[in-house]
Amino acid sequence: MLWLLTMGRRLNGVYAAFMLVAFMMGIAGALQAPTLSLFLSREVGAQPFWVGLFYTVNAIAGILVSLWLAKRSDSQGDRRKLILFCCLMAVGNALLFAFNRHYLTLITCGVLLASLANTAMPQLFALAREYADSSAREVVMFSSVMRAQLSLAWVIGPPLAFMLALNYGFTIMFSIAAAIFALSLVLVAMVLPSVARVEQPADVAVTQISGWNDKNVRMLFIASTLMWTCNTMYIIDMPLWISSELGLPDSLAGVLMGTAAGLEIPAMILAGYYVKHFGKRRMMITAVMAGVLFYIGLILFHSHTALLLLQGFNAIFIGIIAGIGMLWFQDLMPGRAGSATTLFTNSISTGVILAGVIQGALAQSYGHGRVYWAIAAISLVTLFLTARVKDV
Numbered sequence: 001m002l003w004l005l006t007m008g009r010r011l012n013g014v015y016a017a018f019m020l021v022a023f024m025m026g027i028a029g030a031l032q033a034p035t036l037s038l039f040l041s042r043e044v045g046a047q048p049f050w051v052g053l054f055y056t057v058n059a060i061a062g063i064l065v066s067l068w069l070a071k072r073s074d075s076q077g078d079r080r081k082l083i084l085f086c087c088l089m090a091v092g093n094a095l096l097f098a099f100n101r102h103y104l105t106l107i108t109c110g111v112l113l114a115s116l117a118n119t120a121m122p123q124l125f126a127l128a129r130e131y132a133d134s135s136a137r138e139v140v141m142f143s144s145v146m147r148a149q150l151s152l153a154w155v156i157g158p159p160l161a162f163m164l165a166l167n168y169g170f171t172i173m174f175s176i177a178a179a180i181f182a183l184s185l186v187l188v189a190m191v192l193p194s195v196a197r198v199e200q201p202a203d204v205a206v207t208q209i210s211g212w213n214d215k216n217v218r219m220l221f222i223a224s225t226l227m228w229t230c231n232t233m234y235i236i237d238m239p240l241w242i243s244s245e246l247g248l249p250d251s252l253a254g255v256l257m258g259t260a261a262g263l264e265i266p267a268m269i270l271a272g273y274y275v276k277h278f279g280k281r282r283m284m285i286t287a288v289m290a291g292v293l294f295y296i297g298l299i300l301f302h303s304h305t306a307l308l309l310l311q312g313f314n315a316i317f318i319g320i321i322a323g324i325g326m327l328w329f330q331d332l333m334p335g336r337a338g339s340a341t342t343l344f345t346n347s348i349s350t351g352v353i354l355a356g357v358i359q360g361a362l363a364q365s366y367g368h369g370r371v372y373w374a375i376a377a378i379s380l381v382t383l384f385l386t387a388r389v390k391d392v
Contacts, residue, residue, distance in 0.1 A: 013191065014191060017187055017191035018124070018128050018131075018146060019145065021184050021187050021192065022121075022149040022153075023149040023152065024180050024183060024184045024187070025090075025120060025124065025153075025180075025181070026121075026153025026157070027153045027157050028181050029118075029157070029177075030154045030156070030160075030161065031160065031161045031174075032094065032097070032161070032173075032174065033235075034157070034158040034161050034235070034239070034253065034254060034257050035162060035165050035170070036054075036055075037055075037236050037237070037240055038253075039097070040054055040103075040106075043101055044102075044106065045101075045103075046103055047364055048360050048363035048368075049360040050360070051236070051360055052356040052360015052363070052364075053360055054103075054111075055352060055355065055356030056353050056355075056356030056357050056360075058107075058114060058352075058356075059349050059350075059352035060353055061112065061114075061115040062114070062118055062349060063346065065118075066122065069086075069123075078194050079127045079130070079195065080127060080188065080193070080195075082119075082123055083188050083192070084185060084188055085116070086118075086120035087117075087120055087181055087182075087184050087185035088185060089117045090116075090120060090181040091185065093114050094174045094177040095175070096113060097110060098170070098173075098175045098178065099171065117181075121150075124188075130195040131195050134195055151264060151265045151268070152265075154258070154261035158253070158254040158261070159251070159254040159257075161254055162250060162251045162255075166250050214333070216332055216389050217329070217332050219388055220329060220389045221343055223288075223386045224321070224344065224347035224348075225347045226351065226378050226381060226382040227325070227347075227379075228351025229358070230291060230355075230375045230378050230379050231317075231318060231355075232351055232352045233358060233371060233374070233375050234295070234298075234375060235257075236355060236356065237363060237368055237371045238256065239253035240363070241368035241371070241372075245368050245369060248304060255308070256307055256308065259308060259311045260314045260315050262315075263311060263312060263314075263315030264315045264319035266319075267320060268319045268323050271287075272323060272324075279391050280324050280328045280392065281389065281391035282391070283324050284321065284324055284325065284328060284389075285383070285386055287316060287319075287321050288317070288321070288379065288383045288386050289383060290313045290316035291313070291314075291379050291382070292376065293313045294310055294313035294314045294317060295372060295376040297313065298310065298372045298375075299372050299373060299376060326344040328389075328392070329343055331392040332390075358374060
């Protein structure tokens with residue numbers, strides 16, 4: 001509360017720049033990600049299997065590049081310069097998608113540029129943490145407000161993305177994303193500080209490995225991977241399913257994503273408040289149950305109104321697992337927050353890899369409707385696995 005009362009004093013120009021850059025980069029990313037499957041299908045002419053494969057290759061490349069850059073950034077060099085480089089790659093990636101329609105070029109050069117570009121956001125949060133630590137500011141609240149900028153960006157971004165793509169074309173949409181990344185680059189260069197690096201203990205690598213020996217950590221990793229597999233399969237398939245099989249307006253996909261993102265914000269806040277009363281395990285089980293209801297609902301109800309109402313279950317599912325899931329990993333691995341957070345983020349990336357393969361194969365062979373039966377089945381398995389992880 002004290003942090004909020006003194007916000008005017010604390011939120012100096014550098015802090016405001018961190019917030020603005022996080023929001024702008026979030027908007028640029030939210031312009032590209034929701035429409036990617038539609039872009040590959042309609043503009044590039046890729047079949048469903050190749051659309052799914054693109055997501056899988058992109059996720060694998062993202063894991064490899066982010067791990068390599070993260071290791072280098074933690075041990076040497078200026079993190080701000082790395083963010084500038086990643087923003088420059090993001091500009092190049094957006095322009096490539098704006099003016100190129102060759103699948104092979106996009107899955108090679110595009111994926112490489114995207115992998116480098118996607119590292120900008122975690123590096124921005126790392127720089128913000130280092131700056132907050134060095135300036136003796138309130139770290140938790142500052143980080144929370146920055147995360148809220150991303151949620152807000154995803155409320156605005158998807159509807160805007162579909163509006164631009166459907167009314168003005170993908171070239172305009174990707175060009176606008178490139179311009180926003182370019183503005184972010186200028187802000188980073190002119191306002192954000194460089195922070196002196198703190199030496200890391202030599203035994204960090206050893207302590208980060210041992211958590212995998214805990215069966216509860218392994219179970220939670222598998223469950224978390226399947227949670228994000230369900231979510232990513234839905235994100236990949238939904239824009240195509242709505243337009244090709246349900247006959248609903250293409251723009252509805254952006255409205256659904258924006259609605260879910262908006263509802264996730266209060267879901268995150270309420271989950272953070274009530275977790276002290278109910279515990280992380282019970283909250284996570286509740287979240288996965290909401291996910292099961294959401295995916296079963298997608299099988300049963302296909303009207304415009306029903307799809308909008310179902311986003312409430314989707315928001316509860318994602319809003320809770322995105323925040324409480326990471327904390328559960330950290331509580332299961334006390335004293336190893338870095339390793340726990342890495343496991344959580346790797347579960348997301350692994351889920352994206354699985355989602356691309358499964359969604360692409362099912363949509364190609366059996367149609368989009370079968371994808372949601374598979375998602376519902378995976379969510380039920382996820383519920384069983386989540387219930388087997390101990391509370392802490």
